[in-house]
Amino acid sequence: MMRKIAPVDFDDYARHFPKNTQKALLEVRSTIRKAAPQAEETISYNLPAFAINDEVVVWFAAFKSHIGFYPGASAIAEFKADLAAYKTAKGSIQFPLRHALPVQLIRRIVKFKIRLQSKSKQEKVLK
16 A cells, blocks of 8 residues: 655645646635735645744645635634635635635635734733
């Protein structure tokens, strides 16, 4: 039985996908970077992710027909109306590869998650 080897970085993760999927992954990566320039790119749970102070803000992943975006349940609830056109679950969103990525929405979600993490950190300091 062959063991899957965990990707070491984004490039290692992305290179296993078709060119059109790689392009979508790069677009998500670029959008997150612009929305969260202070975030560090990492691999978490074998997926590309961005973290601030070792706390993951969002994860994303490629699949055969969509990009999975994982901002967590709070973001799904906050952006429920904006996400009506997409398949969602408790903490995930599926962006179909056959459509343009909603980069403005991704950016807004990332900024929301950063504000949430910052607020959470402040509340912990006050306790």
